[in-house]
Amino acid sequence: MARLPPLESLRIFEVACRHGSYSEAARELHVTHSAVGQRIRQLEEELGLTLFERQGNRMALTASGLRLQAGVKNAFSELIAALDSIKTHRTDAEITVSLLPVMAARWLVPRLPRFKARFPSINLHIKTAQFLANFKSDGVDIAIRFGMGDWKGLRAIKLLDEEFFPVCSPSLNGGRLPKDPVSMLSEPLLIDRNLSWRAWFKSAGLKLDREIVGTSYTDTNALMEAAGTGQGIALGRLSITRSDILSGKLVRLSEHSLVVAYCHYAVYPISSESNPALVAFRDWLVEEARRI
Numbered sequence: 001m002a003r004l005p006p007l008e009s010l011r012i013f014e015v016a017c018r019h020g021s022y023s024e025a026a027r028e029l030h031v032t033h034s035a036v037g038q039r040i041r042q043l044e045e046e047l048g049l050t051l052f053e054r055q056g057n058r059m060a061l062t063a064s065g066l067r068l069q070a071g072v073k074n075a076f077s078e079l080i081a082a083l084d085s086i087k088t089h090r091t092d093a094e095i096t097v098s099l100l101p102v103m104a105a106r107w108l109v110p111r112l113p114r115f116k117a118r119f120p121s122i123n124l125h126i127k128t129a130q131f132l133a134n135f136k137s138d139g140v141d142i143a144i145r146f147g148m149g150d151w152k153g154l155r156a157i158k159l160l161d162e163e164f165f166p167v168c169s170p171s172l173n174g175g176r177l178p179k180d181p182v183s184m185l186s187e188p189l190l191i192d193r194n195l196s197w198r199a200w201f202k203s204a205g206l207k208l209d210r211e212i213v214g215t216s217y218t219d220t221n222a223l224m225e226a227a228g229t230g231q232g233i234a235l236g237r238l239s240i241t242r243s244d245i246l247s248g249k250l251v252r253l254s255e256h257s258l259v260v261a262y263c264h265y266a267v268y269p270i271s272s273e274s275n276p277a278l279v280a281f282r283d284w285l286v287e288e289a290r291r292i
Contacts, residue, residue, distance in 0.1 A: 008039070009040075009042060014069070014072050016059065017061060022040070022059060040052060047064075049062075052065055093121050093123060094122075094277075095124050095125070095281050096140050096141045097125065097126055097140070097281070099128060102240055103144055103240065104128045105221055106224070106244075107239055109126070119281075122277045142267065143267045143268070144264060144285070145267045146263070146264055146265075149265050153269070155267065155269070157266040157282060159265060159266055160289050161259075161263050162238060162263060164195060165238075166200070166236070166254055167233070167234055167235075167253065168234070169228055169231075169251070170250075172232070180254075181201055181206045189234075190215055190216075190226050191214050191215065191216035191217065192216075192220060192234065192235055193216055193218045197212045198212065203258045220240070224236070228250060266282050
């Protein structure tokens with residue numbers, strides 16, 4: 001490749017061409033008139049060509065100068081376009097993810113180091129909410145939702161099935177843990193306002209003739225913290241309790257699960273499939289879901 005003149009010299013040449021005046025070029029570039037003239041002379045010496053000739057008070061381009069002007073103008077235009085493209089790509093690499101607080105804290109966030117190791121250029125914005133995100137108004141690119149996967153106008157990729165079973169701290173009742181559904185009724189039952197103990201007991205073959213009373217929670221994170229600190233038995237979700245069970249923080253009290261039709265899905269507008277960063281994150285979510 002032929003040796004190119006310094007980029008700064010070409011930039012000064014381009015500005016001088018536009019103005020037809022070293023003084024005007026110096027004003028735009030915030031340098032002195034002599035600095036512009038010196039750079040142009042250095043460029044002419046390097047090329048072995050005369051680029052400008054004085055015509056009255058103006059500096060007119062020679063035939064060689066005109067040819068160089070056209071090339072420099074095109075080159076700078078392409079450079080600007082390339083820089084704009086890089087900036088656009090950088091914006092595409094910022095993904096906003098919406099999901100429930102408990103799924104963020106207990107499923108997604110612990111896995112994020114693996115994502116960042118593989119995709120260091122993709123920045124994630126984790127946006128937690130108890131309500132469904134509006135992709136048009138909430139600035140959300142992709143969501144993890146719990147449902148039937150039938151959200152109109154959206155692509156839904158299944159990640160996880162879900163099942164519920166009783167869990168507690170191994171220190172509950174001094175370590176004397178209940179062995180069956182009947183004995184669980186003698187322990188404090190922590191109530192998730194979104195789940196039904198009655199439904200679990202019924203699925204386990206035990207029909208209750210009384211209401212279950214106890215401390216109730218609308219936030220699953222708080223519920224699981226209460227269970228983990230020995231305050232009672234909670235209905236745990238497989239998706240968010242598996243790691244605590246493996247670590248010994250929680251104990252699963254029954255092999256019986258209440259299996260539900262709802263599942264966890266990666267959800268996004270169909271039009272977003274042209275976004276390579278979103279597709280990379282979606283595919284990574286699917287891989288992570290298979291690790292369970």
